[in-house]
Amino acid sequence: MKRKIYVASSWRNLIQPAIVTILKSIGHEVYDFRHPANNDDWFHWTEIDPNWQSWTPEEFKQALEHPVAESGFKKDMDALDRSDACVLVMPCGRSAHLELGYAIGKRQKTVILLEAGEPELMYKMVDHIITSPNELFDIFGEPDSANLFEAKLKGEAPWHDDDLLYSATSRCPCGAGLAYPKGIRDPFHYWDCADILTRRSVAGDGKKHTDQLPFNMWKVKSEGQGSAYGATTRPTPNPEPEMDESIPVTHVLQTAPEPWMAARNGSKRFEFRRNDRGFKVGDSLELHCLAGLTFLLVRITYIAYAPQWFIPDGFCCMSIELEQIVKKPTETKQ
Numbered sequence: 001m002k003r004k005i006y007v008a009s010s011w012r013n014l015i016q017p018a019i020v021t022i023l024k025s026i027g028h029e030v031y032d033f034r035h036p037a038n039n040d041d042w043f044h045w046t047e048i049d050p051n052w053q054s055w056t057p058e059e060f061k062q063a064l065e066h067p068v069a070e071s072g073f074k075k076d077m078d079a080l081d082r083s084d085a086c087v088l089v090m091p092c093g094r095s096a097h098l099e100l101g102y103a104i105g106k107r108q109k110t111v112i113l114l115e116a117g118e119p120e121l122m123y124k125m126v127d128h129i130i131t132s133p134n135e136l137f138d139i140f141g142e143p144d145s146a147n148l149f150e151a152k153l154k155g156e157a158p159w160h161d162d163d164l165l166y167s168a169t170s171r172c173p174c175g176a177g178l179a180y181p182k183g184i185r186d187p188f189h190y191w192d193c194a195d196i197l198t199r200r201s202v203a204g205d206g207k208k209h210t211d212q213l214p215f216n217m218w219k220v221k222s223e224g225q226g227s228a229y230g231a232t233t234r235p236t237p238n239p240e241p242e243m244d245e246s247i248p249v250t251h252v253l254q255t256a257p258e259p260w261m262a263a264r265n266g267s268k269r270f271e272f273r274r275n276d277r278g279f280k281v282g283d284s285l286e287l288h289c290l291a292g293l294t295f296l297l298v299r300i301t302y303i304a305y306a307p308q309w310f311i312p313d314g315f316c317c318m319s320i321e322l323e324q325i326v327k328k329p330t331e332t333k334q
């Protein structure tokens, strides 16, 4: 049975998009608060007042009457009313818990994906308490591979290297191999940069990529052809990250100004990076911004490696803890 599922979570939650993709792949209609409808922008308090974090209770109360808040609230409530199931993905905050409570009251099918933390007795109200996203398949059905293929074709989910047929030798200007999804017979389909297809690269990252090269105009040899003699531009898988008690290392990294400031004030506590340095828990990162005289020393407290949570091959997502804001000594000329 096709369901309408409301995924309740928080902006800071890194696995929410993966949960949305999983539920869509099973064929359900999923309300994704990050992309409500008609490309409407998502709601955030900053639209009302950049200083929202220092509101008094009176100011907070007033802000709830703001048209932007009214419209954001209506969008979420309409979606909740339309849904027949609600999945709470932790970690998340008060909104998500209120939404789940509403769904319980409306006798919707309810699920909590737990994380480690303080136990909560009232969680007994939900139908299913789960500890791994895989359990969603037991509750909501097996993925329909045709749906997932469609979602990937439409660009709603990234391709995995296993889905792709790589070229034998032709590469994109960025260095990645050219590829196309297996199973496509359409002579008007195209070769494209594998890093774009798998989202290892995204638009605007400053790299130069090829245009899509139509099959019927470009003679690109695929790795699958006998005459390729095993040649391929397929990337070699990452070596297994070392998780043993080897010595912590400090990695020096450059960071763009906006995320650097967010890490400095403590609101950004993750680093999503190409895992080309063997990052491991316990290592430190020096986050530098441009040629600034201050850098941030942060410690890695947790890492999710590809292919967990749909993290693209070659990347990892790290939780970081700010340890020190370090001022470099200035070299003053006398």
Ligand SMILES: [Zn+2]
Binding pocket: 172, 173, 174, 175, 176, 193, 194, 195, 196, 201, 208, 209, 210
């Ligand atoms: Zn490319």
